[in-house]
Amino acid sequence: MKISAARVIVTCPGRNFVTLKIETDAGVYGIGDATLNGREKAVVAYLEEHVVPVLIGRDAARIEDAWQYLYRGAYWRRGPVTMTAIAAVDTALWDIKAKAANMPLYQLLGGASREGVLVYGHANGADVEQTVDEVGRYIEMGYKAVRAQSGVPGVKGAYGVARGTMYYEPADSALPTETVWDTTAYLNFVPKLFERLREAHGPDIELLHDVHHRLTPIEAARLGKALEPFRLFWMEDPTPAENQEALRLIRQHTVTPIAIGEVFNSIHDCRALIQEQLIDYIRTSVVHAGGITQLRRIADLASLYQVRAGCHGATDLSPVTMGAALHFDLWVPNFGVQEYMRHTAETDAVFPHAYRFSDGYLHPGDAPGHGVDIDEALAKKYPYDPKQLPVARLKDGTMWNW
């Protein structure tokens, strides 16, 4: 079965998505997500200029060889653009292999390790009481795990605060929106938020929180310690993870579990954090960490250290990534949780999918392949709309981490 064509499809049904479609001479095709939020066209160019030409004529069944060829063969290894492009190819080839075998992808990976995939939803409120209500709404919808983010008094445009309700979308403008960050206000506020959430919703619901890379190591240690009485499922991205030694310091001070990895693109980014047991959950995703092929390797390494998978699943990861991630999650022995930010109805219509939500769990479905397709005619109706992620500054104007 040879690759006969490969095409990049860019569409904006509410937000931008980049999709790679690989066709074979056997008539079977596969779909891969190649979306890198705010940098979409860089991946489009990488795929069109450097990847598609070397795919034509290759044996579609040789997934590992294609991965190694694109990774080693480029000489310039790693990086989000390269690894997102490799992920798109890898995901499309796994889709083809599973379709050709007439099996859902999770069967090819080794079969289901569980009945369903525990997911967490996003409750975002402008203030404490609205966030308490939003968490309640998710509990009513059946969620067993909810991430809570709230507006912080005195902080304009805090991360995670909804403009709409169900569909938080930070990439909102052609030029980056400027937000202001205030660590003191944030650190004074967050423990009060979780105290109130536990008071309102009791001890059993799993609560998560995303710090979004904004603290210094000692501040993150302080936050983790302050949150201990409220038993978080995890505290996500407490510090920017380029400085991995920071996690040693944080770990000495708190037993609040830590999740990191959504901006990682290689197993090498994860290695020290996993081997030194500095994190509890690894958040690498199918789309940004080189596809199913590398994600399996990361998960196997993590399993040796009781680190569990908690894949990134924001709306900027397309339904194709969600579908592929759910097959991975259903199989992976060391599974923790899957992030699930619902896509809009427009996005769902462009990407018909087999996965379904029921009572706090998602199931990838049993359609052959990863179970997600693209309606190309509909996709054409939504042209690319350039949007970038916001930036953050401290009150005195200093650039900070958004």
Ligand SMILES: O=C(O)[C@@H](O)[C@@H](O)[C@H](O)[C@H](O)CO
């Ligand atoms: O935990 C998360 O899902 C976030 O950190 C993301 O929403 C992140 O901000 C976006 O994926 C950036 O594109």
